[in-house]
Structure formats: structure tokens, C-alpha cells
Amino acid sequence: xxxxxxxxxxxxxxLAMVYWLGGEWGVFQTSYNVxxxxxxxxxxxxxxxxxxxxxxxxxxGIILLLPLGVHMGFNLGVHDYGGxxxxxxxxxxxxxxxxxxxxxxxxxxxxxIRLTLxxxxxxxxxxxxxxxxxxxxxxxxxPFRADWYSxxxxxxxxxxxxxxxLRFIMRHWVPIFRELAEQGPNxxxxxxxxxxxxxxxxxxxxxxxxxxxVAFLGATKPF
Numbered sequence: 631x632x633x634x635x636x637x638x639x640x641x642x643x644x645l646a647m648v649y650w651l652g653g654e655w656g657v658f659q660t661s662y663n664v665x666x667x668x669x670x671x672x673x674x675x676x677x678x679x680x681x682x683x684x685x686x687x688x689x690x691g692i693i694l695l696l697p698l699g700v701h702m703g704f705n706l707g708v709h710d711y712g713g714x715x716x717x718x719x720x721x722x723x724x725x726x727x728x729x730x731x732x733x734x735x736x737x738x739x740x741x742x743i744r745l746t747l748x749x750x751x752x753x754x755x756x757x758x759x760x761x762x763x764x765x766x767x768x769x770x771x772x773p774f775r776a777d778w779y780s781x782x783x784x785x786x787x788x789x790x791x792x793x794x795x796l797r798f799i800m801r802h803w804v805p806i807f808r809e810l811a812e813q814g815p816n817x818x819x820x821x822x823x824x825x826x827x828x829x830x831x832x833x834x835x836x837x838x839x840x841x842x843x844v845a846f847l848g849a850t851k852p853f
Contacts, residue, residue: 636702639705640702642698643695643698643699646690647695647845651838653685653688653689654685654688654837654838657681657685658834660678661681661831664803665823665824667820681800682734686730686734690730690731692790693723693727693730696756697716706779708774708775709773729748733746733748742804743804743805757791757794760783760787761787764781779847782844782848786844789841789844792837792840793837796834799827799829799830802823806819806822
């Protein structure tokens with residue numbers, strides 16, 4: 631039996647997209663109960679825990695899409711960065727993924743918050759690098775030679791911006807719930823939580839449209 635390595639990459643790419651889109655939907659739905667002051671604090675914490683467990687799959691999908699996309703792009707001939715470059719992208723991708731999982735494991739601690747901050751700072755580098763590469767490709771056909779691929783990279787970089795905003799919101803859950811546990815009911819904190827989640831839900835709608843657009847471009851390669 632022979633399995634085409636390219637088919638395996640496509641399969642992994644599909645799984646990453648599914649976990650990304652499905653995971654974000656799960657967190658979106660769970661957030662309603664996280665922000666519901668009518669529920670007990672313990673019950674809201676359980677919903678928050680569920681949201682984190684769903685979200686780690688979405689985060690995994692988001693990060694894996696980067697090395698998968700670069701690898702498949704090289705195989706399709708839209709850029710020339712193979713060999714050692716691909717190894718470097720995969721190594722850095724898995725290092726980033728390991729950091730994200732470590733932040734998840736220690737999510738209820740100050741150490742977890744510090745790891746999450748490092749994760750966010752990585753995005754401060756990745757997002758502008760991808761954005762500039764995409765724009766440069768439209769203008770000069772470098773580093774990418776296909777407009778559909780450049781568009782996909784551009785949208786992906788913008789989705790990382792939205793994802794970063796959603797990460798800010800989820801990171802605030804830990805200190806907010808700590809204060810609620812220590813101080814009891816607090817209308818100011820409840821209002822902050824509800825306000826941030828309302829903004830996050832609005833961002834989520836744009837997120838889903840963008841994810842669908844990325845998937846469409848990868849599947850159809852229309853231009």
C-alpha cells in the first residue's frame with residue numbers, strides 16, 4: 631500500500647481547518663454561560679474550563695496551518711522555500727505549539743498567564759511578517775507567485791489579529807474570576823466581563839467568514 635505524502639498534508643490541513651472553525655464555535659456558545667451572573671460561580675467556572683478545553687483544539691489548528699500551508703505551497707510551486715526552510719518552519723511551528731499547550735496546562739496559574747503573554751508576543755512577529763509577505767507578493771510576485779495563495783496568507787494574517795483579540799478576552803477570564811471568588815458579587819467586574827464577551831462575539835462572526843474564505847481559496851485556487 632502506498633499513501634501519497636501530499637494527500638496526508640491535505641488531510642492534516644482539513645483537520646486543522648475543522649478544529650479551528652469548530653473550536654471557535656464551541657467557545658462562542660460556551661461564553662454565554664461564562665458571562666451569565668445568574669449562574670453560580672462554580673458552574674460558570676466549569677463552563678470556562680470547557681471553553682478552554684475546546685479552545686486549545688482551535689489554537690492547535692491555527693498554528694499547524696502555518697507550517698502545513700508553507701509546506702503545501704512549496705509542493706504546489708508557489709514559492710521556492712523548501713529543504714532547510716521547511717524544516718525550520720516545522721521546528722518553529724512545533725515550538726510555538728508546545729508553548730501554547732504549556733500555557734493551556736498551566737492556564738489557572740500566574741505561570742500560565744506569563745506563557746500566554748509569550749504566545750501573544752509571537753503573534754506580534756508572525757502577523758506583520760505574513761502581512762508584508764502577502765502584500766509584497768501582489769506587487770512583485772515575491773515571495774509567493776500565485777495571487778490565490780497570497781490572498782490566503784493575507785486573510786490568515788488578519789484572522790490572527792482577530793484571534794489575538796479573542797485571546798486577550800479569554801486571558802482576562804482568570805483574574806476576573808479570581809476577584810469574583812475572593813470578593814463575591816461585583817457589578818463592575820460583571821459588566822466588564824459581559825462587555826468584553828459582547829465584543830468578542832462580534833469579532834467571532836468576522837472570524838468565521840474569514841476562515842471559510844481561507845478554506846475556499848485553498849480548495850478552489852480561483853486566480
